[in-house]
Amino acid sequence: MSTIEVLYEVSDHIATITLNAPERMNTISRAMLNELSAALLRANEDVAVRCVILTGAGRAFCAGLDLREAKPGNTSGIANDNSTRTTLDLRNTPPTVLQAMDKPTICAVNGGAAGYGMDTALGCDIRILGASAKLAAAFVKRGVVPESGGTWFLPRMIGWAKAAELIFTGRTLNAQESLDWGLANLVVPDAELQATARAMAAEIAANAPLAVQASKRMMRMGLNETFPDHVHHVYLQLLPLFKTQDMAEGMRAFLEKRTPDFKGL
Secondary structure: OOOOOEEEEEEOOEEEEEEOOHHHOOOEOHHHHHHHHHHHHHHHHOOOOOEEEEEEOOOEEEOOEOOOOOEOOEOOOOOOOOOOOOOOOHHHOHHHHHHHOOOOEEEEEOOEEEOHHHHHHHOOOEEEEEOOOEEEOOHHHHOOOOOOOHHHHHHHHHOHHHHHHHHHHOOEEEHHHHHHOOOOOEEEOHHHHHHHHHHHHHHHHOOOHHHHHHHHHHHHHHOOOOHHHHHHHHHHHHHHHHOOHHHHHHHHHHHOOOOOOOOOO
């Protein structure tokens, strides 16, 4: 009987997406690749969702691509023989979907995040690591490059020199090293990982969702534009926000010294 390789659950405006192949340490199979992209797109389009938590079942977040399906010259994990060939649209692979999402994403990294798993974690906005978590950039040890975003993310996150050191050596960082290098927001005891991620997601979800999503769009655009262009684009984002019920509620709540009740309208 086939297994659902990606679990999806929504409660209290938080979507929890769980890689669900613990018997193989959540290595990315063809089915998981497609299911993860679909789950991320679903969360991004669901107006009830204000924050997304991505995590893994069992003792690892994701140990990379499922090498049983990979073949030489095929870095997607999609078998390339004629009998099982799958057309892969790179615009809809998980790292690309993550980069384009407006909903905030938190990766709760339990255990190892290696290769594709590390890049997927880097694609999230916030990373919270359990104490036993590890980030393994072992691509060059397998004769490949970070195929899922690492060469884009790492220089921006930690600077050229540190990114070069990590990618060229294929080094594995433990949780504390990941925090020291600036790749993790928090490191917590393993038993507290999910609760900590959910608490942060709840804090985000309590804010005006349209404003949070617009802020993320602006941050993403700001990576690749001049300051004058960015200021103009921020102004264009503010215009529709001025007309929202949530902005009016935020102002009223401030004046009335109470917690706002945002509706996403």
